[in-house]
Amino acid sequence: MENKIFGYVRENGKIGVRNHVLIIPVDDISNSAAVAVENIIHGTLAIPHHYGRLQFGKDLELFFKTMIGAGSNPNVAAAIVVGIEPKWANKIAQGIAETGKPVEAFYIEKNGELKTIEKMCRSAVRMVEHATSLKKEWVNFSDITISLKCGESDTTSGLASNRIVGRFTEKFLQNNGTVLFGETTELTGAEHIVAQRLKKEEDRNKFLKMFNEYQELIKEQGVDLLGSQPTEGNIAGGLSTIEEKALGNIQKIGNAKIDSALDYGEQPVGKGLHFMNTSSAAAEAVTLFAAAGAVVHLFPTGQGNIIGNPIIPVIKITANPNTVKYMSEHIDLDASGLLNLRENLDHYADCLWNKIIETANGKFVKAEILKHREFVLTKLYPSA
Amino acid sequence: MAFYKFLVHKEGDSVGIATDDLQPHEKVKGKVLEGEEEYEINVLMEIPLGYKISLKDIEEGEEIIEYGEKIGKAIKPIKKGEMVHVHNIKSIIWGGNKDGE
Structure with a gap:
């Protein structure tokens, strides 16, 4: 490679x-x-x-x-x-x-x-x-920071596109790369797996504190997120519960261990895989990842989320053949061949690797070509 | 290899995911993602691509397993070959005190 x-x-x-x-x-x-x-x-x-x-x-x-x-x-x-x-x-x-x-x-x-x-x-x-x-230079691929967040997920995300990102992530980390992921609420039902993967006890406690704080915030409102999680699009795509959505979500980090847990907007220290407390709303999360230094974002989607970011290219990967067919102007990598086992996981992880290199070298992704520039700030509470 | 019409995340899961539109009375084959385990199921109803198919008879209240983990519980009995979705399962974490309808 x-x-x-x-x-x-x-x-x-x-x-x-x-x-x-x-x-x-x-x-x-x-x-x-x-x-x-x-x-x-x-x-x-x-x-x-x-x-x-x-x-x-x-x-x-x-x-x-x-x-x-x-x-x-x-x-x-x-x-x-x-x-x-x-x-x-x-x-x-x-x-x-x-x-x-x-x-x-x-x-x-x-x-x-x-x-x-x-x-x-x-x-x-x-x-x-x-x-x-300014002149460009040849540098190590693994010296860039890449962020992960999926959206408009469906069951094809957990079966294929998120797993491709997960296999890529494992390989990129083996090459000493840096990766950020987040989506605190969309880990509900899979938070125990994320907690187990954190290498350090203090980070595990910090992660669970951030996770539980959000669960409490939901409870304080006297509601649960049933009705907004899974979203209408998720349900239309076959996802039935938040647990199922979360288990599909964490396929994006493969089997990798997590080096640290960061709060909103904290900069990662060192290379490796870092969890960041973020909203699960696509534009808010990608904006925070970009602020923490990510220069390319990987966005697996099922039903077809069309998000972009002004500062970093957002690469869309889908395995849903209908999304490929009807939303092709948004999709950078068609991975539908993994659903019918026409090609295997490693093949697509390699395709993604090449796609990121091509993007890093200057080729525009679909979201850039379509001028999708969603820069959205995360608000923690109302202004004065 | 469009031979398989559904895929299963982990051996022992109670559901698989249709990777093609499934028709009633169709006998379809499926495969686990990692491993050699194969399945053959009689489809009982229309199940569109991306929707879940039950791999076994499931009782009301029984936990539904996917990825080798709990994804919810049945709010009514589900027969092997039926579709599994929001009409017959619900989250264990959220909506616990409601009917889940």
Whole structure:
């Protein structure tokens, strides 16, 4: 198997596979300026979102981790931050600057939006010149971080697409790679297996605490997630219970052991396989993985989830022949041959390996071609 | 090898998954994912691709096993060859005090 990719070695030594000049709005009311710059300056990419005002406590901490993490992602060559006020814009820019990449902050108060857009555009011209002058290098495939999250799962996910990702993950970890996975609620019924796989006792306790906290939160609402888990799409695809869905879900990590348990937005320390506390909503989870340094995401689907991310390519794998037939513009790897045993698991794990290398070397995935750029922040509780 | 029309995650599971649309009165063969174990079942009703087929007679209240783990329990008796889904099984963890209908 090929084990080199042609990627970008960033100032801090991390490997990126895309080369964005990212325009980061601090808050909802700065989205307009960020998008304006994206429209004017070729080679820039805005990541509009709905929050960044009056957040506080742990929710605010997670907000900063996510925004700084997005700008720090190795797929980003340079970043421009824009907020209504200087303080939070500067805080995010300073966090990103620690990676050594070029970053500038702007604020709209006392300037007005139009003047701010002009300043940002002038900065963006320099940033794009810088980004496009960077040269790619041959580096080890295993030096990148890959994240995992499935969606619109059905029984073909647990039978095939998630298992292919699992077999790939085992091989990638044997090659000293780094992998992130999460989806706390969608482990319900399989949490004992994840707990057993954690290498360290302290991580096992941390994982179970995070898992149980969410179960308690559900109970406090006086409900259970029956009705939303499994989703309507899952049930239409043959999944009957959350336990069945969760057991299919964890096929994505194969038989691998887990090196650490991270809370929302925590950066993994060291290589290996890391669990992160995340929502099971696709865009929220992928946004957190990207903020934690993942540069490629693997997304097995059954019924056909169409999610993408602005910063990292999201590779879709399905084994459902109907999804391949009706949703081909979203699918990067057709693994339906595993259902009728036409090909075996190792064959498809190798296909996926090659697909990721091809993607890392620059080929666009379907979600990028279709401009799917879901950047969605996780909120822990309402803003003040 | 479209010879097999359903697959079973683990030996000892009570359900398999249809990998083709199954028709009533059809006799179909299935196979366990890892291993050599094969199955032959008389299909009792229409079971679309991706839906579960019962590999044995199951009593009301009995645990349903897939992946070698509990995925729920039967809320009515299920015959070998019948479809297994939300109409006849429910989660053990969530919805425990409800009828599961």
